[in-house]
Amino acid sequence: MEATIEILKLLLPSLFVFLTAWIVLRAFLTRETDVVQGLLARDAENRRVDLLKTTNETLLPMRLQAYERMTLFCSRMEIGQLVTNTKATPTMTAEMYKMALTLQVEEELHHNITQQVYMTDDLWNIILLAKKEVTQICQKLHYDLVKEYEEKGLEGVPSAKEFLDALVAYLQQNPQVGYIQALGAIKKEVGVLFN
Numbered sequence: 231m232e233a234t235i236e237i238l239k240l241l242l243p244s245l246f247v248f249l250t251a252w253i254v255l256r257a258f259l260t261r262e263t264d265v266v267q268g269l270l271a272r273d274a275e276n277r278r279v280d281l282l283k284t285t286n287e288t289l290l291p292m293r294l295q296a297y298e299r300m301t302l303f304c305s306r307m308e309i310g311q312l313v314t315n316t317k318a319t320p321t322m323t324a325e326m327y328k329m330a331l332t333l334q335v336e337e338e339l340h341h342n343i344t345q346q347v348y349m350t351d352d353l354w355n356i357i358l359l360a361k362k363e364v365t366q367i368c369q370k371l372h373y374d375l376v377k378e379y380e381e382k383g384l385e386g387v388p389s390a391k392e393f394l395d396a397l398v399a400y401l402q403q404n405p406q407v408g409y410i411q412a413l414g415a416i417k418k419e420v421g422v423l424f425n
Contacts, residue, residue, distance in 0.1 A: 323387045
């Protein structure tokens with residue numbers, strides 16, 4: 231029994247020193263782990279902020295250029311501008327001129343199709359609706375002109391000049407709403423970039 235007491239006298243202080251050292255070391259390592267994790271998190275956040283800053287510095291000019299190109303596209307879709315850019319010849323029929331106008335709009339859209347990646351889906355859809363409005367106006371006016379020819383019993387087909395006159399008369403009574411809305415939506419979205 232005395233031997234057991236002697237062993238306990240030697241073991242208990244050693245065990246106490248070991249447990250104290252273990253508790254202190256564990257607290258130190260936990261604190262150091264928290265510090266290292268904090269530094270790593272701060273470093274990751276700094277890298278994320280730097281990446282966002284670099285991306286914005288690169289992306290902002292590209293987005294602005296896309297908005298400029300789509301503004302130009304909308305300008306070219308305005309029927310008055312479209313007529314100016316698509317000359318009618320004296321031998322052209324209304325059908326040929328309608329096709330030339332709608333082809334001009336389609337080519338402009340295809341030329342700028344990639345710009346949609348730099349803008350919201352809502353804005354892109356507004357621009358597509360404006361483009362659709364132009365083609366529908368041309369189709370409707372052409373249809374009405376052909377129907378008028380048939381009703382009056384006129385021979386031949388309507389000329390490009392008659393189609394152009396119908397366009398002018400239509401626009402005097404009806405503003406081209408899609409074009410106006412598209413330009414307004416572009417300006418609004420660009421304004422959001424700087425607020």
